[in-house]
Amino acid sequence: MSEIDVLVVGAGVTGIYQLYRAREAGFSARLLEAGDGVGGTWFWNRYPEARFDSESYTYGYLFSQELWEEWEWSEQFAGQPEIERYFNHVADRFDLRKDMVFDAKVTSAVFDESAAIWTVRTEDGTEHRARFVVAATGILSVPFIPAIPGRDDFRGAQYHTGRWPTTPIDFTGLRVAQIGTGSSGVQIVPAIAGDVAALTVFQKVADWATPLNNRPITDEEQADLKARYESIRDTLNTSPSGFLHELPSRRGAEESAEQRREFYEKLWNGPGFTKLSQTYLDMTTDPAINAEWCAFIAEKVRAIVTDPATAERLLPKDHGYGGRRPPFVTGYYEAFNNPAVDLVDLNETPIIKITSNGIETTAGVREYDVIIWATGYDFGTGALNRLGVRGRDGLALEKHWADGPQTFLGIMTAGFPNFFFPGGPHGALGNNPRYSGDQVDFVIDALVRTRAQGNRTIEVTPEAEKEWTDLMDGSSNHSSFLTSSYFYGANIPGKPVKQLLNPTGRWNLQQMIAGVTADDYAAFRFA
Template identity: 35%
Template structure:
């Protein structure tokens, strides 16, 4: 889009190839949990139909091949500089442009700075005292060696049982000598059904127009949306609907069952108990149930993982667990992991599935300075604020994607939301140029209004009452605010479109 407008565009990536999160997250078991045929770009029908997925939820190697297909089909490599990290970006008041520096010593002078750093791309790698003393090997899942890791004959510990940890655990349990899982926060999980696609994927390709129209307007950018309200159905009908959706083997129970479970604690408890019941039937062990089934927060207020045989892993003879709620990890020692009570778990490999500084971390790890030399890291260290997750007051001509206060910060099928944000940014730049202006920035009042709307929407939900990375709770000292806009993808899209239709009222242009 920017090329067609006659702009000179250059992209920079620390990685050695395209793929973004699908380049970095090549850990064992990494795969989609959005259906492959919706995790797509719909601006080009040929681009969509000329690639065929093997199954409903393909794995990382296939996804990375698809990302390379996208880069090649759109001839993107000519404008991407790989193996280059942006270290700083400073607004130059006298020129109205950004001065950007890289780790290669390059200095880039640019009118517009667009960040596409990802919402889960700043890993929490150094989380325990003594990691450097470990005599074995430590890997964070998002910085996995490209040539893989051998687990044969190894004593392996996995720290973290979120969506990533679950994928690793279920994949490597039968490949290690012994697996120790360090469990702190249990997760509600849903079983994945992952059928192969027949032939050339004609069935889903025939839905191109339908999906192109539907995805941008649902609550989460998926093909499905919430159905009848809880109050409209009898208890028997509710149960039947939960059973039907649970059997779908997707995220549908989370994203398209009953919206009331995000607002009404009684509904939340009933849906949560339904999922607990399903998990208990598979674990068949009271101790494991107490350890692995949540009871102190509602289903869906944390990120919900899909899994394939994950719960059954804990019944294997070569798998043991550590209850880190009762006996937390104190430090890493040369032999392995030391617990608070002094117990040492001897290990050869430690896998850290310890998550990310979500939403903000990718940008605060760059020295970004706006008007008056104000630091974005310091600003967000006091309070996390944006205008629709697209611009930030005090940082002119800085456009952002996958940052806080937009659905793309967490609650969205990412391609749906990122494509919408990219289109909005390109259209905004085009409008600015058509008006003979060179600089755009949201006013303080516009930003304050969006933050207030965001908070009012979030605080009406049970998300705001739950401790999770959705609120930055996993990062010490991070200001507490719901990272993702909870008003829905379709609503957000309409609000962004209204701003554009009104000539970007509330944005200063010079």
């Protein structure tokens, strides 16, 4: 194929926007996608009841008022089929599909220093040559399945939530084992509990799950959203969380027990992430306030789940609220009142092995027809480290990051000219499309600057990379997440336990980007 300016890898929310911005800026561009459709996470994760836990209209694109006004989300938190339709609509609406290549899984990306060109190869042997590569591969795109002995011996069906079949699965009358109870797992349980003959939920770590409180968007709300496009866009473009939620201003320690109780009830009945974004300012910093909120949640769970022993297993014992990424649920706790559903605590009853027809634990063998792996992802760096990226002097990205990611602004890494990865590690905290959109905009500005100056390459300096990486690694005290969470890579055996988020937040990212521009890109080398 002919040489192009910008090659984008990944047709998720970030990659689609990157392709759009590259074309609008006058670059020749092409996008490679491993799947056969657009949507990224929302193409692969099509398990029952997969849906947003960010408000639908805050997840979508903001670059076009016409797009905003013509697309109507049906629910506050849209389900996967509607989300996938949205990304297909965007691809068609802006004629992006003509520059997309599907079923094109990237196996290597090698930089030729003499020509300042990247050669990117896909699984079928096709080569693509590009000046700039943007790996918009996402942070949740490499499924993880633990190495439990005997998995290949199982004669039944096995599915990972991140690689769900396009054909719907009929669970009627089947004996199902689900391993994992994170954000995906808690959505599946109530979705299939009424169909199965039996569902065993294997839980490793309990989470503080609270109601999603989804509902349809009314006609009046649709009209209001359309009328307020500009103000909503401006708010989302500057919000530290990437949500429309008002910033918290209250401290629990300054209110009475009665006032806090009333506030906790409001939180419990509020939508999605408001439990984190519109809570007390001291919710994650004052242990007493956090413990009181957890006790409130525990009280709710015990009132819902009729079996006291099951209720206790569903309650975390090793962390407070915000110590792990909290799931938001619909009918999850209620599902355990169904006689067909039971909960196994893997700390009490570990799995020994998978057998040909079931699972053996320390309590014995149980037979199953299906195993669902809701066991998460190699977060942050997983996809990037598997692309076969080779920079200057053949430096392997996975070697450069052997002790954890080293980045500048979560966008570039030293030794890899013209290679960008918006939406990857060290980006920010909050609603992903909002901060990855900030990064995409910066990438385009950097490419335009490179072109305008007549340069062939742009590369971050090792000094700038070290400064940002040290800031990320040293800022964990700004985040409530435990180092045992997947936000540090702790769920992947052998992976360095390092900060994969940006605990300093989106505002700091935006300020740093503005500073780089004002300083005429002094953090970069051009040639």
